[in-house]
Amino acid sequence: MxxxxxxxxxxxxxxxxxxxxxxxxxxxxxxxxxxxxxxxxxxxxxxxxxxxxxxxxxxxxxxxxxxxxxxxxxxxxxxxxxxxxxxxxxxxxxxxxxxxxxxxxxxxxxxxxxxxxxxxxxxxxxxxxxxxxxxxxxxxxxxxxxxxxxxxxxxxxxxxxxxxxxxxxxxxxxxxxxxLASASVHFEFRGRSSHAAFAPELGRSALDAVELMNVGVNYLREHVTSKARIHYTTDSGGFAPNIVPPFAGSWYYVRAPYISDVKEILERIRKVAEGAALMTETEMEMKIDYGCCxxxxxxxxxxxxxxxxxxxxxxxxxxxxxxxxxxxxxxxxxxxxxxxxxxxxxxxxxxxxxxxxxxxxxxxxxxxxxxxxxxxxxxxxxxxxxxxxxxxxxxxxxxxxxxxxxxxxxxxxxxxxxxxxxxxxxxxxxxxxxxxxxxxxxxxxxxxxxxxxx
Ligand SMILES: [Zn+2]
Incomplete structure (x- = not known):
């Protein structure tokens, strides 16, 4: 044949x-x-x-x-x-x-x-x-x-x-x-709920952490390879304005020409997330779903x-x-x-x-x-x-x-x-x-x- x-x-x-x-x-x-x-x-x-x-x-x-x-x-x-x-x-x-x-x-x-x-x-x-x-x-x-x-x-x-x-x-x-190499990562923040007007000092907002993290990552963009792509959504951020959100999470995609770049950027994003948790006195957990090369x-x-x-x-x-x-x-x-x-x-x-x-x-x-x-x-x-x-x-x-x-x-x-x-x-x-x-x-x-x- x-x-x-x-x-x-x-x-x-x-x-x-x-x-x-x-x-x-x-x-x-x-x-x-x-x-x-x-x-x-x-x-x-x-x-x-x-x-x-x-x-x-x-x-x-x-x-x-x-x-x-x-x-x-x-x-x-x-x-x-x-x-x-x-x-x-x-x-x-x-x-x-x-x-x-x-x-x-x-x-x-x-x-x-x-x-x-x-x-x-x-x-x-x-x-x-x-x-x-x-x-x-x-x-x-x-x-x-x-x-x-x-x-x-x-x-x-x-x-x-x-x-x-x-x-x-x-x-x-x-x-x-x-x-492009890519990774899908979830960040979860846990704070403390409270009445947002009656006792705000008792609350620790997980949503604040998500927002501060996103601000930090948007500053980070300037200092990673220009071919990197970082995009996110937030899928949870509390129930009502008068309840300090005890839980909030965000979902990030990080892409770059090589998986080694992606891993490096992820480590830096982790630091930003840790910083946000420190600022808001919340707990942060980072979950990597998967990454592809x-x-x-x-x-x-x-x-x-x-x-x-x-x-x-x-x-x-x-x-x-x-x-x-x-x-x-x-x-x-x-x-x-x-x-x-x-x-x-x-x-x-x-x-x-x-x-x-x-x-x-x-x-x-x-x-x-x-x-x-x-x-x-x-x-x-x-x-x-x-x-x-x-x-x-x-x-x-x-x-x-x-x-x-x-x-x-x-x-x-x-x-x-x-x-x-x-x-x-x-x-x-x-x-x-x-x-x-x-x-x-x-x-x-x-x-x-x-x-x-x-
Ligand atoms: Zn296809």
Whole structure:
């Protein structure tokens, strides 16, 4: 079987891919609740002859495995939706169910292309009878930035050699590096309740502590790396003004280019929180939920992924699809659309239709965070994207949900499945590619431990 045959195998699975994309899109489940979505993927992979393992650690996470021996290739699939982004596959904002979740990040496409890619690779291993294992990883809670961190913590990726990941986007490109490291932290202050007018001197306000802490952190901003992002909410701050709040809490996200920066900033925020507690005579408790890492860069792997994007068939959109994409573009500002079209070189068309430059990730980095970053610290990982929604449309919007629910996204997913299968093909066949990727990985890897405590 040549790589071209493997691409054809993927193409033959277009009906399965489409029905998978639609099924998950029509039943959106937000992070932590992906029961039916995980079950759907488990079932199609089981029907294909995969063995389902590693289900006991984390709800809605699993591994579907086929083959034996090395190399062991992990294909990462996600399927969580976003709260409140329910949307029809229409060109105006129109939820299917108001307030319900929706696939505004296209994880219906993400999981489906990963599963179809894994099935194609399985069929290839079966036909050729070569040494090698393919694993599809069902990864929940990506939008919470926690799923894969927990999966690493529970050693679910043990025994894997290479990871392949992709994400729907507005461009056909490869990311050698990216993702901001991030941590989610809760601060809880406990004071003493009292009548705020009758006996204020007996009260110690936990809400005062939260406010003073936020003021302190806002001064701290000036003195951390300029690429850091610190954002917070407060979810509790007392009951009524005449009761001194005995309890108040805040929830912080801290992001920076490297997890080491995040940890350093967290230590300084801890001091600010301690200072606030000291000033208000309250007790402070800091609870780190989890943190996720930046992606460990691997140019050799990026080269292999890019080569495979050249060899696969990129999505080609017909007139009707382009017209629909244009109507979505018309809902964003002209300036935003133009900026994106220039960046991706669409020559005025709404969808990116060509292969983007090898180094575009340098000017257009993945500046959000993803729990996939952690996977890249336990084995080499590549990330690619295909054109699934119009240039100028951002993920986590109703427009992206709409595109992910129609043939725009499905075409991008089909192309991604071909690239995924092609990369796996090369990893099985080209020892020199494996060695180059592993050499770079071993040179760059650090003493990583997942930032998650049960
Ligand atoms: Zn996403």
């Amino acid at each position: 040549e790589k071209k045959d493997l691409h054809d195998e993927v193409k033959k699975m277009e009906p399965l891919l489409k029905s998978s994309c639609r099924t998950i899109w029509e039943n959106p489940e937000a992070g932590g609740n992906e029961k039916e979505s995980a079950e759907y993927f488990r079932r199609i992979l089981k029907d294909e002859g995969f063995k389902i393992v590693n289900e006991e650690h984390l709800e809605h996470a699993f591994c579907a495995e086929y083959g034996s021996g090395k190399p062991v290739i992990a294909i990462l699939g996600e399927y969580d939706a976003l709260p409140g982004l329910s949307q029809k596959a229409a060109d105006r904002k129109e939820p299917v169910t108001k307030g319900a979740p929706g696939h505004g990040c296209g994880h219906n496409l993400l999981g489906s292309a990963a599963a179809v890619g894994a099935i194609a690779v399985k069929r290839y291993l079966e036909t050729e009878k070569i040494s090698g294992t393919v694993r599809f990883y069902g990864c929940p809670e990506e939008e919470l930035l926690s799923g894969k961190v927990k999966m690493v913590y529970y050693h679910m990726f043990d025994g894997c050699d290479f990871a392949i990941s992709w994400h729907p986007m507005s461009a056909n490109m490869v990311y050698d590096s990216g993702y 930046e992606m460990l860069e691997n140019h050799a792997y990026g080269d292999l992924a890019y080569q495979n994007m050249k060899e696969a068939e990129l999505p080609v959109f017909d007139e009707e699809e382009e017209a629909f994409a244009q109507r979505l573009v018309d809902t964003v500002t002209k300036a935003d659309a133009q900026k994106a079209q220039n960046l991706y070189g669409t020559e005025g068309r709404p969808m990116t239709w060509k292969l983007n430059d090898r180094n575009l990730y340098r000017v257009n980095p993945l500046s959000a965070s993803s729990d996939s970053g952690d996977v890249s610290h336990v084995m080499p990982m590549c990330v690619l994207s295909t054109s699934c929604w119009p240039a100028g449309v951002a993920p986590h919007t109703w427009q992206a949900t709409a595109a992910a629910g129609c043939s725009l996204g499905e075409k991008g997913a089909l192309s991604a499945a071909q690239v995924i299968a092609g990369i796996a093909y090369d990893l099985y066949h080209k020892p020199e590619a494996r060695e180059a990727i592993l050499k770079e990985f071993n040179e760059k890897k650090d003493d990583y431990t997942p930032m998650y405590e049960v």
